[in-house]
Amino acid sequence: xxxxxxxxxxxxxxxxxxxxxxxxxxxxxxxxxxxxxxxxxxxxxxxxxxxxxxxxxxxxxxxxxxxxxxxxxxxxxxxxxxxxxxxxxxxxxxxxxxxxxxxxxxxxxxxxxxxxxxxxxxxxxxx
Amino acid sequence: xxxxxxxxxxxxxxxxxxxxxxxxxxxxxxxxxxxxxxxxxxxxxxxxxxxxxxxxxxxxxxxxxxxxxxxxxxxxxxxxxxxxxxxxxxxxxxxxxxxxxxxxxxxxxxxxxxxxxxxxxxxxxxxxxxxxxxxxxxxxxxxxxxxxxxxxxxxxxxxxxxxxxxxxxxxxxxxxxxxxxxxxxxxxxxxxxxxxxxxxxxxxxxxxxxxxxxxxxxxxxxxxxxxxxxxxxxxxxxxxxxxxxxxxxxxxxxxxxxxxxxxxxxxxxxxxxxxxxxxxxxxxxxxxxxxxxxxxxxxxxxxxxxxxxxxxxxxxxxxxxxxxxxxxxxxxxxxxxxxxxxxxxxxxxxxxxxxxxxxxxxxxxxxxxxxxxxxxxxxxxxxxxxxxxxxxxxxxxxxxxxxxxxxxxxxxxxxxxxxxxxxxxxxxxxxxxxxxxxxxxxxxxxxxxxxxxxxxxxxxxxxxxxxxxxxxxxxxxxxxxxxxxxxxxxxxxxxxxxxxxxxxxxxxxxxxxxxxxxxxxxxxxxxxxxxxxxxxxxxxxxxxxxxxxxxxxxxxxxxxxxxxxxxxxxxxxxxxxxxxxxxxxxxx
Numbered sequence: 168x169x170x171x172x173x174x175x176x177x178x179x180x181x182x183x184x185x186x187x188x189x190x191x192x193x194x195x196x197x198x199x200x201x202x203x204x205x206x207x208x209x210x211x212x213x214x215x216x217x218x219x220x221x222x223x224x225x226x227x228x229x230x231x232x233x234x235x236x237x238x239x240x241x242x243x244x245x246x247x248x249x250x251x252x253x254x255x256x257x258x259x260x261x262x263x264x265x266x267x268x269x270x271x272x273x274x275x276x277x278x279x280x281x282x283x284x285x286x287x288x289x290x291x292x293x294x
Numbered sequence: 295x296x297x298x299x300x301x302x303x304x305x306x307x308x309x310x311x312x313x314x315x316x317x318x319x320x321x322x323x324x325x326x327x328x329x330x331x332x333x334x335x336x337x338x339x340x341x342x343x344x345x346x347x348x349x350x351x352x353x354x355x356x357x358x359x360x361x362x363x364x365x366x367x368x369x370x371x372x373x374x375x376x377x378x379x380x381x382x383x384x385x386x387x388x389x390x391x392x393x394x395x396x397x398x399x400x401x402x403x404x405x406x407x408x409x410x411x412x413x414x415x416x417x418x419x420x421x422x423x424x425x426x427x428x429x430x431x432x433x434x435x436x437x438x439x440x441x442x443x444x445x446x447x448x449x450x451x452x453x454x455x456x457x458x459x460x461x462x463x464x465x466x467x468x469x470x471x472x473x474x475x476x477x478x479x480x481x482x483x484x485x486x487x488x489x490x491x492x493x494x495x496x497x498x499x500x501x502x503x504x505x506x507x508x509x510x511x512x513x514x515x516x517x518x519x520x521x522x523x524x525x526x527x528x529x530x531x532x533x534x535x536x537x538x539x540x541x542x543x544x545x546x547x548x549x550x551x552x553x554x555x556x557x558x559x560x561x562x563x564x565x566x567x568x569x570x571x572x573x574x575x576x577x578x579x580x581x582x583x584x585x586x587x588x589x590x591x592x593x594x595x596x597x598x599x600x601x602x603x604x605x606x607x608x609x610x611x612x613x614x615x616x617x618x619x620x621x622x623x624x625x626x627x628x629x630x631x632x633x634x635x636x637x638x639x640x641x642x643x644x645x646x647x648x649x650x651x652x653x654x655x656x657x658x659x660x661x662x663x664x665x666x667x668x669x670x671x672x673x674x675x676x677x678x679x680x681x682x683x684x685x686x687x688x689x690x691x692x693x694x695x696x697x698x699x700x701x702x703x704x705x706x707x708x709x710x711x712x713x714x715x716x717x718x719x720x721x722x723x724x725x726x727x728x729x730x731x732x733x734x735x736x737x738x739x740x741x742x743x744x745x746x747x748x749x750x751x752x753x754x755x756x757x758x759x760x761x762x763x764x765x766x767x768x769x770x771x772x773x774x775x776x777x778x779x780x781x782x783x784x785x786x787x788x789x790x791x792x793x794x795x796x797x798x799x800x801x802x803x804x805x806x807x808x809x810x811x812x813x814x815x816x817x818x819x820x821x822x823x824x825x826x827x828x829x830x831x832x833x834x835x836x837x838x839x840x841x842x843x844x845x846x847x848x849x850x851x852x853x854x855x856x857x858x859x860x861x862x863x864x865x866x867x868x869x870x871x872x873x874x875x876x877x878x879x880x881x882x
Contacts, residue, residue, distance in 0.1 A: 169852050171859045221857035224840055292787050 172289075178215040179285055182237070183278040185211055190271050195261035200268055202248065208271070209241045212278075226288055230281055237277040244270035306403075306410055313397045317390035324386040328352045328379040335372040343372070351376075356383035408472060409484055415470035416448045416486040423447055424713055425485045425492060427476035427508050428499035429456045431684040431702035432524065432709075434463075436496065439710040441465040443755075448485040450476035452499070477507045479515060487516050494520035496709055506530055513537045522712055524705050526597045542712060546701035549708050551601035554678075557697075558585045558609050560729055562736045563722070570718075570752050570825070571707045578744045586649035586676050587611060593635035593664050594655035598680055598699070600625065602652055614643035635664045640671055650676035654699075658686045665693055715754045717799040717806075717823040724808050739796075739809065743825065746794050750827045757822040757834065764838030770848075771818050775874045777848055779822070780812025784847045786837055793833055795826025849875055 185208045192199025216234040219227065244267045251263050332348035343351070347365055354361050355376065368376065397403055416423075424440065426433055429451035437460075440447050449471040451457050457473040474481045476499065486492050495512045497505035502525040509523045521541045523534050534543045557564040561584040568576040590606055592599050595617035603625065606613050614629035616639045633639045635653070645651070645668060653664040661679050668675050679695040681687075690698050711718050725736055743752070761768045770777060779800070785791040800807045800814060801821045807814065816822075824834075837843045845853040854860045 171852065171854055171856065174859075175856070218856055218858060221860065222855040224842060224855075227855065 175218050176285060178211060178218055179278075179281055182208065182211045182215045183275070183282050186237070186241075186271060186275045186278050190268060190275050192268075194268050195265040197259040197264045200264065205241070205245060205248065205267075205271070208274075209238075209245055212237050212241055212274070215281075226284060230284055233277045233281045233284070237274040237281075240270045240274040240277070244274075306406055309403060309406065310397065313393060314390070317386075317393040321386050321390055324382045325352060325356065328356070328375075328383055331375050331378065332372070335375045336369060337372060338367060338369045352379055352383065355379050356387060358384060405474075409474075409481075412448075412470050412472040413484045415468065416484065416489070419446045419448070419468060419470075419486070419491065421446065422491050422493045423486065425450070425482070425487060425495040425512075427451075427495070427497045427505070429453075429460055429471065430498065430500055432498045432706045434459075435684075435703055435706035436498065436709055437463075437465070437469060439706065440713070441467060441469065443710075443714045445714065448472075450474055450481055450485055452476070477504050477511065479511050482508070482512055482515060487512060487519065492516070492519060494522065494713060496522045496524075496713070498524045498705070498709070502527060502530055506533055509534060509537055509541065513541065522709055524709070526701075544705050544708050544712075546705040546708075547598045547601045550598065550699050550701070550704050551605045553704070554585070554602060554697075555605040555609065556726070558587070558605070558611075560726065560736070561585075562740060563725055563729070566736065566740060567722070570754060571711075572751055577749075578740055578747075588649035589614070589644055589647055590650045590652065591616065591640065591643045591645060591648050591668075592652045592654060593617075593640075594653065594661075594680075595619065595625075596654065596656055598701070599652070599654040602654060602678075603627070614648075616640070616643055635660070635667070637667050637671060640664075640667055645671045645675070648672060648675055650678065652678045652680075654678075654680045656680075656682055658682050658689070662689060662693055665695060711754075715756055715823055717756065717801055717821065718754065720806060721799045721808060721823065735809075743796055746796050747825075747827060750794070752825050753828045753831055754823065754825050755831050757824060757838065759816060759818055759820045759822075759838075766841040766844045767816070767838040768818060769841065770844055770874070771816060773874065775848070777816050777844075778812060779810055779814040779816055781848045782816065782837065782844075783812075783834070786833055786843045786847065789847050789850055793826065793830040795824045795830045795834070797822055797824050799823040845874070851875075 185204065189200060189204040189208050212234065216231070216238055219231045219234055222228070222230070247263070247270070248259075248267055251257050251259065257263070329345065329348045329352050332351060333343050333345055335343070337343060351364060356379070363372075423446040426437060426440075426447045427450045429437070429449050433449070433451070434456075437447055437449065444467055446467045447469050449457075449460060449469060451460070451471060451473060452475055454473045457471045460469065460471040463469070472481065472484065476482065476497075482495075487495065495508070497508040497512075499505055499508070505523050505525055509521050512519060512521055517538070518540065521537065522544060523530070523541070524544045524546065525531070525534075526545050526547055531543050531545065534541055553564060553567065556567070565576070565578070565580065569578055587609075589612045591614045592603055592606075593616045595603070595615050599615065599617065603613055603615060607627075612628060614631065615627055616631045616633065616635045618632065618634055620632075629643060631639050631642050635655075640651075651664070651668040653661040653668075655661055655664070658681060661681070665677050665679055668677065677695040678697045678699060679690065679693065681690050681698050681700040684700070684702060725739075728735055757764065759767055759771065767777070767782070779797055780792075783793050783795055783797070785793050797810050797814075798808070799822070800810045800816075802817055803819055810822075824831075837847065842853050842855060845851070854863055
């Protein structure tokens, strides 16, 4: 049992699953996509990023970069959401919703890569 | 300090520009003349073409593109001038293109281009490399070996055909080659002789005088580089010895005779050597048939014959020699028969009672016929045959001799070991010296290797504990951390298991240890020669680059990787030893 690996694995998988939850549902229908869900996904992803800081290995560097990609896309989605609701006040039209959800889909891909890397690194060390 | 700087791209550019000077002037003046004329010709409506339109028209006319009469239909005066334009500009173009082609066909220019390309390719080599002069049989076998070990080489070869052959080979790493005379200092510099990454130079050309010259020039240009010279004459050996400390001499015939000596008195060592060199059919569990002791016949008393004769008489075998020339008085021998090796002379040499025959002439056809003759007269005889040319491989493997001696192959193996496993020779010398007192050492080693490697082919590698080559290990050994060889050779996947490697030699600053124990304490600047599987080599490479793996192997625990975990652990006392537990720190 290694505390660091437990915490780290927990946050990576949590970020991935929450992201998937937000992404699931009709692309352009805002009923399927909760603002709180997006909020939590952004927060958990940022925590996962911070947890990856400081690892001096190759795989650590790649994990950090995939995490940063997910952050970038999720934060863009969140900013877009804020702009359409509060600044242009056009509201969540179907095309706006589709854009937000597809950005979260991109982040989901990055998170899948992260999970695959963590799992494969663990499988390489049969201990 | 460079005495001479290799050609740069500027030289090629300069040559092109100088060669193109006249054609350029011709082009500019014909264009100017044509454009000016076009603007002066009166058009259909009495007006004149603007300079821009005339320029546009001449541009597409000169290159024979021809869009027609633009911007509007021409007057007859303009058409007349257009004909003039066509003639002068097209002829000018053809002349300029011809000049370029002449330049490209110039042999000197092509050579300059090739040299520039080669120099750049050498400068781009990512890691350490060797310089190989001569890409004949020996050179190509050596290059293949280096490629298998993942080491680049810059190759200089006089024969254009061989360089073309080199370019078609499928090496795992870049092997830039240049067709040139390697005895010229300029080409040695182009091959990177003064580069800090140059690990050594090997002179293997067919011409032994040239090899010597290359070695001397290389020594002058780079006093600290390792130099290996191949030659078969004693006189050269003495000359090479005067070139200083890091100069080595390889004589394929002597090397073979030594191996033969080992095969006579110490068959296990011979087997071990053959297996390490991955010789055909060599395996550690092979039944050992030592060379039969008794009466031997040597056919051909050239360089190989002499060396073999020397060794055999040292071991007290009775030897008959058959040769066409006079042996000279400095070789005392029991039986000497003058003539070529035929059934008659073989009988006179005592083929019926002989246990073995050595066919050592420098002609492959003759050696094979000696083998057939000897077999016919005495089917049980042990045959050692010299193979001079690599191309005759098929004939020799069909002849089923007991030992085939190929000087080029032997020299290449020897040089390859010198380059990739420099500690191996000392190890062999140590094994030979201790053989009288501890004969079990070599048999134990073979047992252990067989146990660890099974049927895998051997892979020799040298682990250098230096800052660039194993940063994690270097860093850990900088503190008071004690790391033993056994810890380092654990399997990163499960530290209770060892990697499939056997450490053979450790060279430290204060001496050499043969077959070091697991408890051997490693220090900075050590060099460890290991024999193991290729997979184990890759694992070990990863370990010495990765501080977390190394920490796990030594302590059995995982080192905190990320900042937050280190910050959590900080509460448990400041750690002066970069996270290493106190239990494994030395008390020095």
